[in-house]
Amino acid sequence: MATFGLLTAALLTLLVVSAGSGQLRIPPAEVIGSIALHWNEAVRGAGLPWLSLPGAVAPAHPQGDATLWSIRFPRLLLAALVGAGLAVAGTVMQGVFGNPLAEPAVVGVSSGAAIGACLVIVFGFSFLGGWTAVVFAFVAGVLTTLFVYLGARSGGRTEVVTIVLTGVAVNALGGAVIALLIFLGDTQQREQIVFWQMGSLNGSRWQDVAIAAPLILLGSVACVLLARPLDLLALGERQARHLGVDVERLRIAAIILVALLTAVGVATCGIIAFVGLVVPHALRMLLGPGHRVLLPASLLGGATLLTAADLAARTAVPYAELPIGMITALVGGPFFFALLRRARRRSGGWA
Numbered sequence: 001m002a003t004f005g006l007l008t009a010a011l012l013t014l015l016v017v018s019a020g021s022g023q024l025r026i027p028p029a030e031v032i033g034s035i036a037l038h039w040n041e042a043v044r045g046a047g048l049p050w051l052s053l054p055g056a057v058a059p060a061h062p063q064g065d066a067t068l069w070s071i072r073f074p075r076l077l078l079a080a081l082v083g084a085g086l087a088v089a090g091t092v093m094q095g096v097f098g099n100p101l102a103e104p105a106v107v108g109v110s111s112g113a114a115i116g117a118c119l120v121i122v123f124g125f126s127f128l129g130g131w132t133a134v135v136f137a138f139v140a141g142v143l144t145t146l147f148v149y150l151g152a153r154s155g156g157r158t159e160v161v162t163i164v165l166t167g168v169a170v171n172a173l174g175g176a177v178i179a180l181l182i183f184l185g186d187t188q189q190r191e192q193i194v195f196w197q198m199g200s201l202n203g204s205r206w207q208d209v210a211i212a213a214p215l216i217l218l219g220s221v222a223c224v225l226l227a228r229p230l231d232l233l234a235l236g237e238r239q240a241r242h243l244g245v246d247v248e249r250l251r252i253a254a255i256i257l258v259a260l261l262t263a264v265g266v267a268t269c270g271i272i273a274f275v276g277l278v279v280p281h282a283l284r285m286l287l288g289p290g291h292r293v294l295l296p297a298s299l300l301g302g303a304t305l306l307t308a309a310d311l312a313a314r315t316a317v318p319y320a321e322l323p324i325g326m327i328t329a330l331v332g333g334p335f336f337f338a339l340l341r342r343a344r345r346r347s348g349g350w351a
Helices: 002-020 028-045 064-097 109-123 129-152 160-184 187-197 206-225 227-233 237-242 247-269 275-287 291-315 324-346
Strands: none
Touching: 002 028, 002 064, 002 275, 002 291, 028 064, 064 160, 064 206, 064 227, 064 247, 064 275, 064 291, 109 129, 109 160, 109 187, 109 247, 129 160, 129 247, 160 187, 206 247, 206 291, 227 237, 227 247, 227 291, 237 247, 275 291, 275 324, 291 324
């Protein structure tokens, strides 16, 4: 419980501090006061004045309230949602594959979603308005995952190694397709593709939050419901089957949920690497392998990590914004190397 308390406190603190950080600085007390002010307006409008909060006050700067509610709050909420979804997806992948090095990109969802977005950028599709790139990325990511699964299926069963190898092949093919689209695009389109591939929360809107929130929350709840069968699967496929787990059905459900959570994140923010690898493994070392605790902890941990990465991306360089995918890669790359080294030492690969 202490870990959950610390993660919750860290997330809430980061949200308040990050909301007030940027070119227009807003003190944390004014951020909280603005939230209380809008909450009080809402509950009074609903005829529930006894739910009003004290300390309601608008920021001192004339543009402070608009900056918070039009720009920063939707961005921060989207960062927390996407981070939570990616971390939960990574936890499920590691549980299904029985490997701490597994992450959502293994099943090709990230490369598929990237192809969908790049097609929109290069060919200028716009029949869905501002949602065209998001919808294309989401659909392409899910379809790619289904292709990987069906391609790895044989005799009514799928083997983990076959899924991984199929995902590697699809990711390589996806990289080639993206390279072709970059070659076909003009200079502006190439810049868009490159920036999108590095991940960014710039320009996040409440509409993005409205779409991402129900999908990520419902997908995360569904993943938590898989906790018991995932724990049984950790005993081995044969033992899990003897205990009543339909391993194939579990694998299908897990891959679909991972595709959903990852595709939503990639579609709204671009490719953000390593969140689904770093958070689950770090928390597994702290809390143990039980998924009933690990999955909700990963949700909080992923939200905290991506919120912190977004804060760093916005404030590390004055008057500029770094790609958030670069920040997570700078954290995740060394962590991944340390993880590999630790795994090799345990297996006796080197002294």
